[in-house]
Amino acid sequence: MSGRAERALLVADDLRKSFGATPALDGASMEVDAGEVVAVMGPSGSGKSTLLHCLAGIVPPDSGRVCYDGREVSRMGDAERSALRRSQFGFVFQFGQLVPELTCLENVALPLRLERTRRRVAERRAAEWLERLEVGDVAAKRPGEVSGGQGQRVAVARALVTAPKVIFADEPTGALDSRGGERVMRLLTAAARETRAAVVLVTHEARVAAYSDREVVVRDGRTRDLARAAS
Amino acid sequence: MRGLTDLLMGARLAFAGGRDGWTRTVLTAIGVGIGVAMLLLAAAVPAALDARTARGDARDPRGGQELAAGPATLLVAGADTEFRGVPVRGVVLRPEGLRAPVPPGLAALPRAGEVAVSPALRDVLESGDGPLFAPRLGGARVVGTIADEGLAGPRELAFYLGSDTLSGERAKRVDGFGTSVPSEGFGPVLMLLVVIIFVVLLLPIAVFLGAAVRFGGERRDRRMAAFRLVGADRRTTRRIAAGEAAAAALLGVAVGGVLFALGRQLVPLVTLWDLSVFAADVRPGRTAVLVITLAVPALAVVVSMVALRGVVFEPLGVVRRATGARRRLWWRLILPLLGLALLFPLFGNVRTATADSRYQVAAGAVLLLIGAVTLLPWLIDLxxxxxxxxxxPWQLAVRRLQVDSATSARLVNGIAVAVAGTIGLQMLFAGVQNEYRHDTGADPGRARAYVHVPPAGGIDAVARLAATPGVTRASGTLQADATPAGTPDRIVEVYIGDCAALAELAYVDGCGDGDVFVSNEEVAVGDRLSFGAQGPQWTVPVAARRVQVRLDPVGWTRRGVLATPAALDAGRLGPLTAGVYVRTDSTDPDAIERVRNAAAAVTPLAYVSEVSETEEARRFTNIRRGLYIGAVVTLLLVGASLLVGVLEQLRExxxxxxxxxxxxxxxxxxxWSVVWQTVVPVLLGLVLAVGFGLALGAALLRMVSVTISVSWDVVGLSVALAAAVMAAVTLLSLPPLWRLMRPDGLRTE
Amino acid sequence: MSIGQTFLGLLESSPRHGYDLKRAYDERFGRSRPLHFGQVYATLSRLLKNGLVEVDGVEPGGGPERKRYAITDAGVTDVSRWLAQPEKPEPYLQSTLYAKVVLALMTGRPAADLLDSQRAEHLRLMRELTRRKVDGDLAEQLICDHALFHLEADLRWLELTAARLDDLAKEVTA
Incomplete structure (x- = not known):
């Protein structure tokens, strides 16, 4: 256990988090190695999303530790966590993640521009990623003008454009039909494996989780790491 | 019937829609309430001024033919003065019999040595400034206060002074009070000002009302979508929305009534342009009340219907119709051009225009100002x-504006209208003010005040004024009217004074005592002048020199015969009027009050007028300051609605x-993106506002035939005020923005 | 899967030799389990006996494997009937998993662990199928998806059962 934890890129240890009186996480622990795809599964309300938010440094846990690459995320200040998310992580959410006023190309270029990359450079890289995710043709369109599947692929491109070490995907296929969902998952995992990015994939769908290398099950705010338990 | 049910359903929702519904209703009601209160206040202004005029008429001595002294007659003389720039109505009374009439507001006539004062004057007398005014009452004992019906306004300074020496020659003999002489009303320029003031202050209120009834629209939209889900059709949801808007607006009307009733009590505390108004006089006309009560909810319904034009409620959500269409310029230009077309015929002749032209002015100004509103979305787009x-941040803001400029434009509309109106109005003021200064031709450097002392004042008036502390110089002439022999219809003025005094009236170079000068072409050397029908006579000496007349310090031209005391002995001409120019220590603001005291000591009927250039300017400055305050209040209102709008956009x-x-x-x-998103439309709005404000100002100045001059400090100040309000709104929107950016927002589903 | 009707369907497009039939079948439907030749000829002789196919011709050289088979009118009718008739959904009422869970509960063994390890096993298989699917062509994808959806259904059942274990324990031990 400890041997793995030392090698792991991202480690969560005994996280607890409550919103008001309701506990969302009640002792959750997991590790993510560099380049692996981990599915976080569990019924709705089990705390999967909160676990993802804590791992990604979006929400600080009430107690417990989150370490990324040897640095303790749970102790960082807001600005530092923000910078970490910007430079090391990528995000794909279920919906509503693209800025409606920007074109798809500008949306993808946005994380680079937040890192102060020059606009022309940022947009060229964004265009490459759109091509790789098979949505090169929607570059000039606004998110409201493309289909749900195309929008999600644009979002995946946006998550990948900064060459992140970890991609956090929270129900990335939740709003799509099976076929669109499969396509997004196929492209997401292929691109992640190609760039050696780890993926933390929160989903309640087994078929989506099947794209992972292993799964972590969350139930009532606690994790059950099956593969680890078995080995 | 169905329609009515839907409307009532909407009305019920306005009050029973849970916390969301309530917040929206209350916000709208407060917004509408403020607007309604302002409208009621504006509607009450004419009535308040009428009531004021009516009381003024009622207390004026009754005119008519000459009366003989009798048991029911009263001698009345004006003794108006000023105190610290505020006019004081003074009346000297002397009853000639037991049944002498009593002016309104007095229980009994004050006897000699007694005085009745207005409450405001009593306050002055009892304050630290009292000693500076008291001498003017000649040591009379205050025996009572003037009741409200004898006063034009609650803050009016007035007194009735009893006398037993007042003579029939210097006073008017009356047997009653109250004139029915129709008052002349506002002059055309003043009328123009009043109309523009109304337009400028009320138009932003109308815009504000429009914004207020849109408060909370997002949530309402979602509620309507829920109605569609349970089976309501589109027209039904629209009717429900209309009912909801009307109910909130009706509540707003009630709130407005209450606010107005409360605000009315504060009115007497305010004095503007020397006017103060009794709370009881602030009574909007019945028609106005009816119109406001009906029009505001109607406006609310219309605005919410217009707002829904681009919105389609679908059972599963709200669809906003794309606003992709390019904005067309031509119809946006029609309104302001129409406004200019209405104003144009009045250019140069508003002074002679009929009273009906005020509607034309109002309509023209409104249309012109609305032009700023209609052009704004187009300009932002462009x-x-x-x-x-x-x-x-800039990219985010610009893209947002590209997608939806209408929303931002709507938020800025109020500001644009308020600023444009303020600029136009202030320009008119600045122009008219300059005109007044030019007209007087007065030169305050030569004299601070002119004291008119009626006959019987005494020859020593000049000396007594000169001895007053704070007076650096007093020079005066005695003035007599004379008739040249053979031309009984003509009157020639004769001024008697030392060389220094005469030098104020004409260029009397090399003057010495004993000299006589003529500055009136109609008088010739050797003319025989008689003073009064049976009065003494005097011949203009042959040695008299013809001289050029000089504007006196007040700006008047006094032509006539100028004589030094050695040439003409004033003593033998009987009681003469004295005119004294007084120069005071400019560092002593109370000097002028002491001059008034000294003049009153000579005779209560003496009148002191301050040399008017600074005087007029000060009055205008006051009213302009008042208007700036009005503009700030309006801007704050508009800013409040802007804040609500910005927060709603953020919450969305x-x-x-x-x-x-x-x-x-x-x-x-x-x-920063939020800041840019507000700043860009505001800047563009201000650009338009300056343009339209200058256009309105120029049009108004043309109407009163004053040369157009742009007063950049007016523009600067108006824009700065608006910018300050905007900055405040932006700052206030940041804390909620920070709260909205917390990750909780991710957990909405 | 009914091999007989599948053969008839394949023969309807064109007559074939027995060997061709097996190859066509394996290519399209039998990737994981190719047919034995014995199965092929047993099925063909049954169809021949029932008059659904006929021998279309014999290649020179003799031997049973050189016969070419063609479908008869009766065979076409049979294929149509088979295709038109919906398959009966399998009710899965006799579930081994269910029995295991109940027995675990009755004997006081940790039923949750049983469910979890079963779930891990299901997911392991799903991963494998997903990998095959991603690398495969459309036919492969459809076949894998069919299996994946079934496995997913099982997984949902596992989830639901796990969530209701406490209630079930009460009923079973009552």
């Missing part, structure tokens, strides 16, 4: 359309904001 690039984007923060966007980046 400017923003081709913008690209820039830093991330809460999930997006939380998401952007989650992917690592700096909060500062988002804050």
């Amino acid at each position: 400017v923003v359309r081709r913008m690209r690039g820039g830093a991330v 984007r809460r999930r997006l904001l939380a998401m952007l923060v989650a992917v690592g966007t700096r909060r500062g980046t988002l804050a």
